[in-house]
Amino acid sequence: MKSMAKHENYKELIWVLAKTDLKLRYHGSVLGYLWAILKPLMMFAVLNFVFSSLFNPGGANGKIYSLQLFVSLVMFNFFSEGTMAGMLSLLSKAQLVTKIYVPRWTIILASTVNSAMVFLLNLIIVVFFFAIKGFLPSAQAILTFFLFSIATYTVILSFSFLTAPLYVKFRDLSMIWEVLLTVLFYATPVFYSLEMLPPNVQKLLLLNPIAFIIHFNKKSLISDQFALPWQYATFSTIVIIGFIVSLMAYKKFISEVAEKI
C-alpha cells in the first residue's frame, strides 16, 4: 500500500527540524555555538601538545603538523557526530514516526544537516588557523577539500539510512558504534602520518573512505599532492556502493519502523 498522505514541504520540514536541533543544543546563543567548536579545539590542543611538543614527530615541521592535525580532527569530528546523530534520529523523534506521517527520510536527513552545520562553523576556525600560519593551499587542493567534504557527508548519510531504522530495534547499536568510532579514530591517520605504517597496512587502511579522505586531505592541502586516478576510482566506487546498499536496506526496514518503536 502506498500512503496517500502527502507532504510538499520537505525542504522546510528538514530545515525546521535541523534548526530546532541546533537551537536546542546550543540554546540559540552565541556562547552556545562556541561549544560546538570547543570539542575539536580541545582535542586539538591536547593532541598537538602531546605529539608536537612531547614527542616532536614533525621536528621542524611543527607548524605543518598542527595544521594537518586540526583539519583532520574537524573532518573526523564531522563524521563521528554525523553518524551518531543520524543513527539516533528516528528513535529520538519517535513522536514524528508514530503519531503522524512525515516521510521518515526527512527526519534522518534533518539530524545530519545539524552536524553539517557544526562542521561549517568549524571550517571558519580552520580558515582562521590557516590565515594565522600564513598558509595558502592551492585552488585545486581547496576544490579537493570541498569534494571530500561532500564525500564525507555521503558516507554519513549512508551510515544513517542504514542504521537509523535498525537502531529502533537494536538499542545497543549506539554503544557498539561508540566503541568502533574509537577504533576508527586510531585506524585513521588523524594524528599520525600514513607513511609511518608498512605499505600493506597503508593499502588496507585506505579502503576505509574516512581514512582515505583524511589522508589525502592532508596531502593536498599541505603538500599539494593528490591521489592517483585509480585510487579515486576505487574510493568513489566504495562510497557509491555503500550509498546504494544503505538505501536498499532503508527501503526494506523503514516500513516496519512505526510498529517497532
Next chain:
Amino acid sequence: MEKEIAISVKNISKTFRIPHERVDSIRIAALNCFHKNSYEEFRALNDVSFEVKKGEFFGIIGRNGSGKSTLLKVLAGIYRVDSGKVKINGLVSPFLELGIGFNPELSGRDNIYLNATVLGLTKKQIDAKFDSIVRFSELERFIDQKLKNYSSGMGVRLAFSVSIHANREILLMDEVLAVGDSNFQAKCLAEFHKYKEMGRTVVLVTHDIATVQRYCDRAMLLRNGKIEKIGKAEEVGNEYIYQNMSDEEKRMIAENEENLKSEEEKSKKMKGKELELEKKRIEAERKKQEEEKKNKVAEITEVEFLDKDGKAKNVFETGENISIRVRFKQYKKVPVLNFGIAIFNQENAYILGVSTITDKINTAKYIENKFYQINYPKIPLKTNYYFIKAGIFGENEALVYDFMEKSETFQIFSKNKNHGIVDLNYYWN
C-alpha cells in the same frame, strides 16, 4: 460519483506480532539466532471495508483494543497494512496527538512553526496564519515564553490552534475533544461545525458515545478488529451501549466466579499444618456464626436484581423495570418483622429508601415466602453504578435484626444525552 468519496477502505487486515521475548539488542538477537523466537499474533484489523463520503462526519467507536486507533493510524499512513487497499482522496491532516514535535525548551512562537511545519504547512502559509493561530489560542501575551512555562491547558490550546489551522480536506481525530476547559471546548466544537459547513471530511475516533451521536452523520462500531455495525450515528451509538451492557454483565458474572474459584484454590493449595489451622479457623467461624444465629432473629442471605421477565442480571437500561429481591432466613419467631431497601449511587447520593414501616405494608406474605421483593417500574436513573442497603427490622427502624451494608451493585446505562442523576419526565413548553 467516484469523486464524492473521500476515503475508501477495502478488505484491510493488520496483524501485529507480539514476541514472547522482546529482542531489543544485537546481543540478545545473537543469542537467539539458533532458536526461533516464538511470538503471538494479534489481529488488530480483520477484513475491514468502508467508505467515507466527502463532507461527512464519520465516527469510529469501540472499546479499548477494538482496533480503532490502529485503523486511524493506517488511514494516516503511519502503519502499512498486511492486505487490502486504502484509497484517500485529498490531503489528510492527522490529529492523533496534539502538538507533535512540541518542545518545552522552545518558545511558543518557535513551537508554532515547528508543529505547523510537521503538519505540512510551508513557511509562507504559517506566516500568513500566525496571528490567527495566536489569537485562537488566546496566548498573545505568552507567545515568546518558553513552552515549559505554560500550564498544560495553555499548551493544549496552542497545539489545538495550530492543528485546526493546518486546514486539510480530511481530518483524522483521536479523542482530542476531551481536553481544555469548557470555554475552549465550546470554541473547538464551533470550529468543527465550521468544518462541516465547509464540506470537509472528518473521521473521529472515540469511545464517547455522546460525542459521536451529537456530531457524526454516520458511525462505525469496531469490535476485535471487525466491523460490528456501520450506519447512522444514532443507531451505532445505541448498539455500542447494548454491547457495553452485555459485556459488563459478563464481566460481573466472571468476577463472581473468579472470586469463588480463588477461594477454592486457596483451600486446595494449603497443606499439612496450614490446612489444619485453616480447618480450625473455619470451624471456629462456623461455631461463632451459629452462636450468633442463636441470638439472631433473621439474616439476609441473598440479593438479586431481576428484569421484567424475572431473569437475574446486573446491568440495566434507563426506563427498564427492575425488581430487587432479598432472600432471608428467620431463626426466631418475633411478633413483627419489617423490611427495607435503600439505593445509593456511586457518589453516595441517597436515591431512595423504602420500608414496610413507612409504606405500611403487611409483611406476612414475605415472612412465609422467605423473601421480599420491590419492583421499580421504568426506573428513571441515569448511567451509573448503584449500591443497595437492605435491612430487617422489628416494630420500628431502631430495632435492627439484620442489616446489609452497601455490597450488592447494579449498573444502569442511559441512551439519553442529558445530564444529571435522575431522568425526570419533562417536556419543553
